[in-house]
Amino acid sequence: MTIIDSLTQTISLALNDLYAIGQAPADIVLQDTRRDFKGDYTLVVFPYVKQARKSPEAVGQEIGSYVKERLDVVDGFNVIKGFLNFEVADSYWLQFVCEKGKDERYGTKQPDLESSPVVVEYSSPNTNKPLHLGHIRNNLLGWSVSQLLAANGANVKKVNLVNDRGIHICKSMLAWLRYGNGETPESTGLKGDHLVGKYYVEFDKHYKEEVKQLMESGVEEEQAKKDAPLMQEAQQMLKRWEEGDSEVRALWEKMNGWVYAGFDETYRRLGVGFDKVYYESNTYLLGKELVQKGLDMGVLFRKEDGSVWCDLTGDGLDQKLLLRKDGTSVYMTQDLGTALLRHNDFGAEQLIYVVGNEQDYHFKVLKLILGKLGFSWAEKVYHLSYGMVELPNGKMKSREGTVVDADDLIDEMEKTAEEMSREHGKNDELSAEEQRHLYYILALGALKYFILKVDPTKNMLFNPAESIDFNGNTGPFIQYTYARIRSIVRKAGESQDWKSGDEKLNDKERLVIKILHSLPDTIEAAAEAYSPAMVANYAYDLAKAFNSFYQDTPILRETDPQLKAFRVCLCAFVAHALRNTMNILGIEVPERM
RNA sequence: GGCCCUGUAGCUCAGCUGGAUAGAGCGAGAGUCUUCUAAACUCUAGGUCCUGCGUUCGAGUCGCAGCAGGGUCACCA
Known part of the structure; x- marks a missing residue:
């Protein structure tokens, strides 16, 4: 109690x-x-x-x-x-430190692996171009929320639904056939996803040229976009893909393989991963049986042209198409099917979708229709809707070349981290490998903290020119605090024998202890709000309070052995809390920096 | 136009279910390394919490209206 x-x-x-x-x-x-x-x-x-x-x-x-x-x-x-x-009374706080201070897992609950899983979907990339800053926010959020829910005792399963088929992939394939001269990641030294992305851009370039020419010969823009030979060919390729044409399939597999190798590399650097990966090429036909079920139940209806709809006007929304008149399905149909698949695959009680807020409407509808189809778990479907990452001059636009590439960004961050570290010159005694690892940890720490500290639901601004700070309210600030503490604890000889006595606390100590005391509540509240930002802000508050304490309270220099032992114990306690909260954010903490 | 989201210091952001004199970081100014890591710490300056009305003992927080910005209203995904 x-x-x-x-x-x-x-x-x-x-x-x-x-x-x-x-x-x-x-x-x-x-x-x-x-x-x-x-x-x-x-x-x-x-x-x-x-x-x-x-x-x-x-x-x-x-x-x-x-x-x-x-x-x-x-x-x-x-x-x-x-x-x-x-x-x-101080006695309470001392008692608290004594009881919990040595708990390495303080603040986190053991995930209950017997309980019904919570499935978190995130990332869900298209395979026609590399990941960018927007994906980074998605991936960091998805990973972190998963960590957060697990720290709050949930049995979390992370899944990725890769959009590996469709017209966009055919565009890259077609352009590569036409203009690629057989280029491969090996022959060019390009990362697979970047190579494929290059041909997606290439397609767009030539396609626009064709549209322009058609329009100059008097064709309306809309018609020109449809009639352009490249587009026609891409459509045809998609059709051949759907028919299982072996040539097209082989190319598709080859190029997707390149992309996956590239994505894996980026995921690895970001430190994210999945328990299961779904591919749309396997799931895009799902959902049709559900539509039939809905028709039988009378919650869906068929129009004269044969198309199938769900009437949501009673819920203040419009009618939603689920099957075209030719019987083919749309995005929503597929999502209904994959939701059920996922529920069945895991016996999941709750499905969470980490998807940008431009799809708020889609998920509102998805949830409603699942409910109408009689699934009791529909109400626990949760759309973790996050805001856009904006640049100083507005949205990222690929055609204006303002897209911030994920790999480039990580490279930049590592370079900056190295420069900063060399400037401080505190790590000369580390081996080259240790140094490289440190720069990596700091780079990712800065990036992750910068993105995760803001409320997921809000749009955020990212200024590449100013890059990301390493001072103040940042990941490295917290990492630095951790490294300092570890240095103290190492010098003190790791385990300190301390039993709470009648120590008198100073204000700085009391504040640190009170913040530590609130960690379990903070994690619970953050999990309920699906908000890693709350955890990030907590870690900052704790680090700040600790630094203030550290500044003017002797620890190893303290002459009273009882008091010294207590303070070392408190330091170790703070270290645990910082490590555990940073771990929720997917941020590693260094032993020294 | 309908619906949804956002609006807090020069900039980037906190502010939990309404509670005391609205907080951080960056940037600006001034200090602190012979002492446990100065990537730190301390102090100063900086606010019509978009505007108005309302509910309340009490509103940055809740309601309504307006203004501004963004999103979305596809037989795209």
Whole structure:
């Protein structure tokens, strides 16, 4: 039982005994006392003054006395206006550090592998071009949310649904046949996904030329786009693909193979991975049986032309097409099918989709239709809808060449990390390999933290020119704090024998301990909100409080052995918390830097 | 135009279910390394929380209206 439970329970009793107000402990909200007031936890008494028929001051005094009398861990209290501030005894905090300080996994729960899985889909790239900054946000979020839910005890399965078929891939294939001269990743030294992306661009270039010529000969733009020979050919190639044409399939497999090798490399550098990878070429026909089921159930209907629809006007939306009149399916149909497949594959209770907010409408509809089809788990489908990454001059546009390539960005970050590190010159004694690993950790730490610290639902700005900072509220700042702590703990000889005694805490220590104390609640709240940002901000608060403590409190230099042992223990505790929170963000922490 | 999201310091962002005098980082200014890693710490300056009305003992937070920005309204995925 934490201090907060003790307080709310006793306050509940106080309200009942003093004023006959029935208020369950769970409904009593305590907040952290503001920095500029004395105390640790604050009860706002305004809500009770009416029923108590007393002044806020009086109510505060009475509840305060009541609680102090019954709880040893409450040292004292003060009332300012309607705010009752409880002061928690140092003995409680010391006891807490003693109990939890050595827990390497502090703050995280063991995932319950017996429980029904939560399936998180993220990444889901197209295979016609390399990953860019937008994908990076997706991948980091998907990975981190998975880590977060697992840290909160969920049985998480990460899946990727690769869009490996369709007209866009045919465009790359066609362009490569036409203009590629048999180029391969090996012959060019290009990463496979970049090579294929190059031909996607190549297609676009020639295609535009054709459209332009057609328009000059008097064809309307819309018609020209359809009639352009390249487009016709791409369409034809898609058709041959669907018919299983062996030549087309072979080419498709070859080029997709290049792309996967490229993606794997990028995933590896980003430190993300999956429990299962789905391919649309295997799943794109799914969903049709569901449509039939829906027709039988009467929740879907067929129009005269034979097309099948779902009427969502009752839910304030439009009608949604599910089968074209020729019987072919659309994106939504496929997604209905894959949702069911995934539910069945894993026995999943919850499906989470990490997909950009431009698809809010799609997922709203998906959820509604799954519900109409009678799936009880539909209501637990969750669209983790994240905002766009914008550049200083607006959205990324491939045609304007403003797309920030994922691999290039990581390269840049590593270069910057190396420069910064060399400037500081603290790592000369590390081996070349250790140094390289350090630069990598710092580069990714900076990048990941920068992206994950902002609320996923919001659009964010990325300024490539200013690049990403390594000072202040950044990943490296937290990594640096960790490295400093590790240095202390190593010097102190790792395990310190310390039992809580009657140490007197200073304000800096108390603040650090209070932040540590709130970690389990923070992780729970972050998991409920699907927000790695809350974890990132927590890690920053903790690191900042620690640095402030470190600055003016002697640790190894402390002459009182008992006090010294306690502080080393506190340091190690902070290190665990930092490592665990950073781990949730997918960020490694260095032993030295 | 309908629906959805966003609007907090010069810039990038926090601010949980409404609670005290709205917080960080960067940038600007001033300090702190003979002392456990200065990628750090301390101090200063910087605000009409987009605007208005409302609900409330109390609104950055909730409701309505407006303004601004973005997204989306495909037999594309």
